[in-house]
Amino acid sequence: MSSRRPSSTTRTSRDDEPNAITDQGELVREEDDAEAAKHEHRPFSHGWRDPAIAGARAAYMKAIAGGTLLTIVAILAILSIYWGAFWKLDDHLHNLHVVVADLDGGSIGQFVTQGLTSSNFTGSPKQLTFDVANRGQFASTQDVERYVLNEHVWAAVVVESGASQRLTAAATDASYNGSLALTVIIETARNENAVPVYIQPYLESSLRTLGAAFALQRARQLSGSDASAILGTAPQxxxxxxxxTVRDLRPFDVPVAAAVDFVGLIYLLIISFLLTLLNYNARAASRLDTLLNLRSLILIRLIVPFAMYFAVSWFYSFISLAFQVPFSRWYGDGGFLIYWSMSFIAMCALGLAVEALVTILTPRFVPYFLILWIISNVSVAFYPLELLPGLFKYGHASPFYNVELAVRSLLFGTKSFLGLNFGVMVAWVAVSCVTIPLFSVLIRTRDRRAARRRIEEEKLER
Incomplete structure (x- = not known):
């Protein structure tokens, strides 16, 4: 019996040997993992190919690849908006209307009216549309000017009263000036890009062609003696x-205005974006996002941006004043206050939209919205909406477009839409004042659920 005990003991130890080896192996692996982890977190000591940072390297490459792909998608989807706004502008030239006002009623008036409304000058997408004024619609050239200033049309061609009679009497009038027969009325400040590039050149080219045709027709109608007499007294x-004669009712005579009504608007949006990030990072650094109750958080997210925009918009407006932009030319001393008010409400409209979306997108992805926000506004602020494809009619509700109209009215005296412009901005602010609390509630609800899950997982681990 005593001889069996050693064999039993030996057998038992052999049975336990695999477990001992397994436990020892796990212990070794745990020590290796701990050492690797310790090595991995050692700062400033790794090469790019070091296996110890494989996890960090993979996370970095994933972020770079994902971000690059998202940027490519943004380029194709968002920048196409801007390119599309400038694509085939000529194909929409017919959307720009020009009124032809015959105040003469004679041969010149009939010739010009019939000529401009013929297929040689109008009727195709790449030609201006000439609308003939009804007889008696305008009593004078001043009436036509008011019609243009009220922006019923983009320009006007006026056959001046008595033009045919003066030409008939020119055989004995050496002072005859043919350039007084017609008046081209334009308003460059309405859009300094479209009027001098598309409207004025087209009108002048058309009228030069008509003038040459009229001179040839008249020369053929005159007898040799009459022609000789006219050449002797009034060759013109x-x-x-x-x-x-071209009459520009509202010339774009303030070059620095380009910084106010176009490029400056991009800067205004960028400043609004910076203030939004400042507000976000300040809340995160102070941990107010997690310390405040929901009501207090929503209040500071609404009140603080308005306070920042109020202060910053003053200094933004003072830059234009310092460079002598003439705000008082049409609205007196109140012109600058109107401009500051528009800058302030525009900053609110632009910035609060970013403030709302940074809640959902976070600072990591909100720059992509900034690109969309800039491009969608800039695309409708350079050329008239009539020259752009129908998709860009949204420009009537865009902040940039409305600020631009307000600035043109303040600086150049173009038709005022200030009530509408401010109304559009207030609407944008109102939408943001609804979405900011809504998104805050959604994110706070999500964070509370996540916190509860973490607490429950910690309890289960214990």
Whole structure:
């Protein structure tokens, strides 16, 4: 019996040997993992290919690849908006209307009216649309000017009263000036890009062609003796009987205004974006996002941006004043206050939209919205909406477009839409004042649920 005990003891130890080896192996692996972890977190000591930072390297490459792909998608989807706004502008030239006002009623008036409304000058998408004024619609050139200033049309061609009679009497009038027969009325400040690039050149080219045709027709109608007499007394009545004079009612005569009504708007949006990030990072650094109750958080998210925009918009507006932008030219001393008010409400409209979306997108992805926000506004602020595809009609509700209209009215005296412009901005602010609390509630609810899950997991681990 005593001889069996050693064998039993030996057998038992052999049975336990695999477990001992397993436990020892796990202990070794745990020590290796601990050492690797310790090595991995050692700062400033790793090469790019070091296996100890494989996890960090993989996370970095994943972030870079994902961000690059998202940027490519943003380029294709968002920048296409801007490119599309400038694509085939000529194909929409027919959306720009020009009124033809015949105050003469004679041969010149009939010739010009019939000529401009013929297929040679109008009727196709790449031609201006000429609308003939009804007889008696305008009593004078001043009436036509008011019609243009009220922006019923983009320009006007006026056949001046008595033009045909003056030409008939030109055989004995050496002072005859054919350029007084027609008046081209434009308003460059309404859009300094479209009027001098598309409207004015087209009108002048058309009228030069008509003038040459009229001179040839008249020369053929005159007998040799009459032609000789006119050449002797008033040669211009034969060589250039039909000309024109350009009258720019609202010239774009403040070059620095380009920084106020276009480029400056981009800066205004960028400043609003910076203030939004400042507000976000200040809340995160102070941990107010987690310390405040929901009501207090929503209040500071609404009140603090308004306070920042109020202060910053003053200094933004003072830059234009310092460079002598003439705000008092049409609205007196109140012009600058109107401009500051528009800058302030525009900053609120632009910035609060970012303030709302940073809640959902976080600072990591909100720059992509900034790109969309800039491009969608800039695309409708350079050329008239009539020249852009129908998709861009949204421009009537865009902040940039409305600020631009307000600035043009303040600086150049174009038609005022200030009530509408401010109304659009207030609407944007109102939408943001609804979405900011809504998104705050959604994120706070999500965070509370996540916190409860962490507490429950900690309890289960214990």
């Amino acid at each position: 009545a034969l060589t250039a009987p039909l000309g024109y």
